[in-house]
Structures are given as structure tokens and as C-alpha cells.
Amino acid sequence: MNGGSVIIAHAPLFAVAVIFLLGLSILFFKRNLIKILMGITLIEAAINLFLVSTGYRMDAIAPIFTNAPEGAVMALPTVQALTLTSIVIGVASSAMMLSFVMLIYRHYKTTNVNRIRGMKG
Amino acid sequence: MRMTKVVRTVADLLYPFCMIFGLYVVAHGHLTPGGGFQGGAVIATATALLIAAHRYDDVSARVKSARMKVFESVGLLGFLILGFSAIILGQPAFRNWMLSRGSLFNDSVAFGVNPGALTTGGLMPLMNLAVGLEVLGALTIITLYMLSGTKEDPS
Amino acid sequence: MRIILGLTILLVLGAAFVHIASDVPFGKPAVTDMDDYFIANGQEQTGANNIVTGVLFDYRGLDTLIEATVLFTAVLGVSVMFRKLKEGEQYEND
Numbered sequence: 001m002n003g004g005s006v007i008i009a010h011a012p013l014f015a016v017a018v019i020f021l022l023g024l025s026i027l028f029f030k031r032n033l034i035k036i037l038m039g040i041t042l043i044e045a046a047i048n049l050f051l052v053s054t055g056y057r058m059d060a061i062a063p064i065f066t067n068a069p070e071g072a073v074m075a076l077p078t079v080q081a082l083t084l085t086s087i088v089i090g091v092a093s094s095a096m097m098l099s100f101v102m103l104i105y106r107h108y109k110t111t112n113v114n115r116i117r118g119m120k121g
Numbered sequence: 122m123r124m125t126k127v128v129r130t131v132a133d134l135l136y137p138f139c140m141i142f143g144l145y146v147v148a149h150g151h152l153t154p155g156g157g158f159q160g161g162a163v164i165a166t167a168t169a170l171l172i173a174a175h176r177y178d179d180v181s182a183r184v185k186s187a188r189m190k191v192f193e194s195v196g197l198l199g200f201l202i203l204g205f206s207a208i209i210l211g212q213p214a215f216r217n218w219m220l221s222r223g224s225l226f227n228d229s230v231a232f233g234v235n236p237g238a239l240t241t242g243g244l245m246p247l248m249n250l251a252v253g254l255e256v257l258g259a260l261t262i263i264t265l266y267m268l269s270g271t272k273e274d275p276s
Numbered sequence: 277m278r279i280i281l282g283l284t285i286l287l288v289l290g291a292a293f294v295h296i297a298s299d300v301p302f303g304k305p306a307v308t309d310m311d312d313y314f315i316a317n318g319q320e321q322t323g324a325n326n327i328v329t330g331v332l333f334d335y336r337g338l339d340t341l342i343e344a345t346v347l348f349t350a351v352l353g354v355s356v357m358f359r360k361l362k363e364g365e366q367y368e369n370d
Binding site: 006009010013017021029053054056066080081082085088089092103 | 285286289296297304308314315327331346351357
């Protein structure tokens with residue numbers, strides 16, 4: 001296989017790599033707490049996409065029997081259920097983190113991590 | 122911030138449809154894609170729609186966060202009770218003991234590919250409903266509290 | 277200095293990811309015994325047409341319970357942080 005067809009055949013995995021690296025670069029280079037939270041959420045999205053893509057079979061349908069075509073291959077259900085768990089926990093943790101950022105902003109009047117130094121107040 | 126009258130009217134019109142669609146997703150969780158978590162999130166989105174169109178104070182008077190806390194607690198408690206009710210009956214936890222027993226949701230399921238009937242599934246629809254209640258309460262509370270800090274225009 | 281270090285880490289990680297991603301077979305999961313069992317017996321044992329719901333609420337019901345508890349706890353934390361202040365009460369350290 002040449003390079004192009006490898007990328008086409010493994011497109012979700014490459015998308016996972018790109019999204020993960022984008023999130024990581026935001027974590028490295030940005031100093032704003034809101035943007036850091038966006039980076040964390042991007043990494044979360046990459047992990048979820050990776051989990052779902054591990055459970056995919058070629059030409060498979062979703063594992064639901066309602067009005068399904070006869071004799072079709074079904075994708076693996078367990079990773080999908082666990083991804084649902086992961087998404088909900090991601091929502092909960094990002095809500096917590098955003099509340100912390102709002103409290104930090106109320107206290108320090110800034111969201112730049114370089115200026116949130118020391119024990120002010 | 123308060124939008125124009127057109128936006129407010131359309132948001133008021135779309136609000137019940139958002140809720141109905143969320144309830145549909147919750148109620149058909151055992152038949153079609155969706156379930157408690159997704160449907161609850163859809164219902165919570167309706168509140169965000171209202172806040173986007175109206176002033177925050179008007180919405181928080183309409184959608185009471187105390188009521189949402191009750192929803193959330195009742196949902197989690199119901200899920201707990203439904204999950205561990207199997208232990209009381211001497212079966213493993215989270216076993217679907219209601220299946221083919223002869224009450225509300227116990228029509229026998231057709232195996233294999235079938236069109237699907239709402240009255241099947243035993244404990245599944247009840248658990249979906251409980252989780253849907255919990256998630257709708259939780260996400261609505263999060264939306265209300267997060268947006269409580271928005272600056273209001275003095276108009 | 278920091279930028280060079282970060283770029284180096286990103287490049288190394290990116291090369292590793294591309295290498296792995298072009299190597300792992302996509303669409304052909306290696307071990308599928310458990311999921312095949314769920315697909316074959318899930319409808320009969322859990323009574324749900326949607327196998328994902330069956331896994332979520334029956335086979336792995338305890339996971340879902342803990343997950344719902346995590347969401348509940350997060351909402352508890354948020355509502356503690358944003359509670360209404362009493363008359364004359366100040367935020368601490370303000």
C-alpha cells in the first residue's frame with residue numbers, strides 16, 4: 001500500500017492522532033485557563049474517538065436489532081457503552097473545572113496562569 | 122441579554138418540542154439509538170435555548186433549580202432502587218427480573234430483527250427513565266449555575 | 277527554550293502516533309469473544325433491542341450506577357461553589 005491509501009484506510013486513527021496533538025500543543029503553548037480547558041476537552045474527544053474506532057468492524061451496522069437489515073455484521077457494543085460512560089464523566093469533570101476557573105477569575109481578576117501566582121489576599 | 126420579540130417567541134415555541142424530542146429519545150432508549158443520558162442532555166438543551174433568548178432572571182424564575190435538584194435526586198435514587206431490587210428477589214444485581222413476568226413492560230421480546238414494540242424490555246425502560254430524570258436535572262443545574270454570572274444589559 | 281522543548285515533544289509523539297496508526301489494522305478488532313456473546317445473547321437476556329443499552333444497564337449496570345453518582349457529585353460541587361451568599365456575607369479572601 002502506498003501512503004495515500006494507508007491514510008484513507010486508517011483515517012479515524014490519524015484523526016485521533018491529529019486531535020490529540022492539537023490538544024497537547026494547546027496545553028504546552030497557551031497560558032489562558034479557558035484555552036487550557038479547551039485543550040483538555042480536545043484530548044478527551046480524541047480518546048473517545050479512539051475508543052469507538054477500536055470497536056468498528058468493516059461494513060458493520062450499529063448493534064441495534066430494531067428494523068436492522070437481515071444478517072448484517074454488528075459493531076462491538078461494549079466499547080460504545082464505555083465511551084458513553086467516558087463522555088458523561090468528561091462532562092462532569094469539565095463542569096467542575098469551569099466552575100474552578102470562574103472562581104479563580106472572581107478572585108484574581110485574570111485567567112492567565114502566569115499572573116495567578118503566590119498567595120494573594 | 123434579551124433578544125428581540127421574534128427570537129423570544131420562536132424560542133418559546135421550540136421549547137416544548139425540544140422537551141418532547143428528549144422524552145422520545147429517553148422512552149425509546151431500549152429500541153432505537155439513544156437512552157437516558159442522551160435524552161436527558163437534549164432536554165437540558167431546551168433550558169439553554171431559553172436562556173439564550175430571554176433574560177437570565179426570567180428563565181431562572183421559570184425553571185426552578187430546586188425542582189431540578191429534586192428531579193436529579195429522585196432519578197439517582199430510582200436507578201439505585203431499580204438496580205438493587207434484583208438482590209431483594211434473590212437474583213444478581215442489575216438482573217432484568219421484570220422480563221416476561223407480566224406487568225407494564227413485559228411483553229415477550231421477538232428475538233432477532235424485529236420492528237420493536239415500546240412495551241417490551243422489562244426494567245430497561247424504567248432505568249432509562251430514571252437516568253434520564255437524573256441527567257436532565259444535573260445538566261440543567263449546571264447550565265443555570267454556569268450562566269448565572271452573565272452580565273445583563275441595563276435595558 | 278520552552279517552545280523548542282514543546283515542539284520536540286510534539287514531533288516525537290506525532291511520529292510515534294503516525295507509525296502506530298499506520299500499523300494497527302482498522303476495522304478488524306482482534307479479540308471479539310465477549311462482544312459476540314453480547315450480540316448473540318443480549319436480546320434474550322436483557323430484553324432490549326438496543327444492545328448498547330443492554331450492556332449499559334444490565335451487564336455493566338454497576339459501572340453506570342457509579343457514573344451517575346459521579347455526575348451527581350459534580351453537580352453537588354458546582355452548586356456548592358455557586359451558592360447564594362447570605363446577607364452581608366463576603367467571598368472568602370476577597
